[in-house]
Amino acid sequence: MKGLDAFADRLDPDMYVVTATADGERAGCLVGFASQCSIGPPRFVVWLSKANRTFRVARRADRLAVHVLTREQHALAELFGGHTGDDGVDKFAHVRCTARQDGAVVLDDAPAWFVGRVLLRTDAGDHVGFVLDPVDSGAPGAPAGPLLRLSDALDISPGHPAD
Template sequence: MTDLDPFTDLLDYPMYVVTAEADGERAGCLVGFASQCSIEPARFMVWLSKANRTYRVAERAERLAVHVLRRDQGRLARLFGGETGDDTDKFARVPWHRGPGGSPVLDEAPAWFVGHVEHRIDGGDHVGFLLAPEATEGFAGDRTPLFTLGDTHGITPGHPAN
């Protein structure tokens, strides 16, 4: 097997908080594997670790909410990346509201979208969720630096990374 680390170690991509709701359960986690994957129709793919509680909720969810964070929102990143929903009710510690389809939307996120789950793709230790955006909100023209992979140093994952 080829080691991809020499390539990926050069990258500093945005991090996202993905939230889900299914059967009255809410979950959310910090995600680095995500990207727009189509322009027309607009589609976005997020990858969730099978070890993560958010994955277990998302596999039953019809929609996911995807949030970007500003670089100065390390507290939110640590909560959603360093705590596990198995032990912590993350939503009791942050302001949020129900978005389209009941999706939990973080009030402090500078931009977010809710997408309908069109497909789930097993990618190994992560599952990809192909999302068709249904609603989005953000601050047009706001070019505040985003929270990136480089900003995650010092956050110990709530679950192993794989």
Template sequence: MIAFDRFTDALDYPMYVVTAQAEGERAGCLVGFGSQCSMRPVRFMVWLSELNRTCRVASRAERLAVHLLRRDQEELARVFGGETGDRADKFTRVAWHAGPGGVPVLDEAPAWFVGRVAERVAGHGDHVGFLLAPEEVRHPADGGFPVLALREAIGIPPGHPVD
């Protein structure tokens, strides 16, 4: 649908790095589909490509971490968006620590939250939705920062096919 492509081309939404851990296996990817979707209770939905290793690990995970990056952190975004975890351990290239439930939290991310997976939504296209109930949140006390958005990440070639 060309008209819908024009509509979405006008958007410049934030990009996120989503990480997961299940049964001793870690994964993470750059995600463009995510948003708060409820105020009471607070909920956030991220959509992971079915082709992505992170989706397979997340399907067995109890929690996911969602990270915001600063606009100048394109190299960190490139690690999680331009490589596939099927061929490389992305976590050997970045500083991280185990967060709640063992989920990897990226040390360089200025803001992040770990959410319990409240529900998985599959069968509606090529992505699986993960409804998250935030449990722990870190954000700078001094307010906001310029976040990495689609326009900054558009040049990162995907680590796996997109269709």
């Protein structure tokens, strides 16, 4: 739809790394479709592509971890956005991370993160929205500069086709 393309081309959303763990399998990906979706109670939604391995793990997970990155963390964004576990890359072997008792995996170098309990999964076409109830959060690295945005990540080649 031409009108929607013109609208979307003007946006420059924050980028997030979403991690999921289920049945002993862990995955993570770079996400540009995400937003707070309720104030009271607080809720956040992340949209994962059905073509993504992280989606296949997340649909079995009861919690997801959502991390913000700074512009200086482009290499971390490239790791999670440009590779897929389907090609044999263990992204977590290349980062400092903590496996939590609740099953979530948190990236230690993220300036801020939260873990959310999955309340709802909603199919919206080529992406599925995971509505999250935040249950824990952290900001281990004090403010570390501007957040990574879509315009900062345009040079990252996706690890899988967009659709």
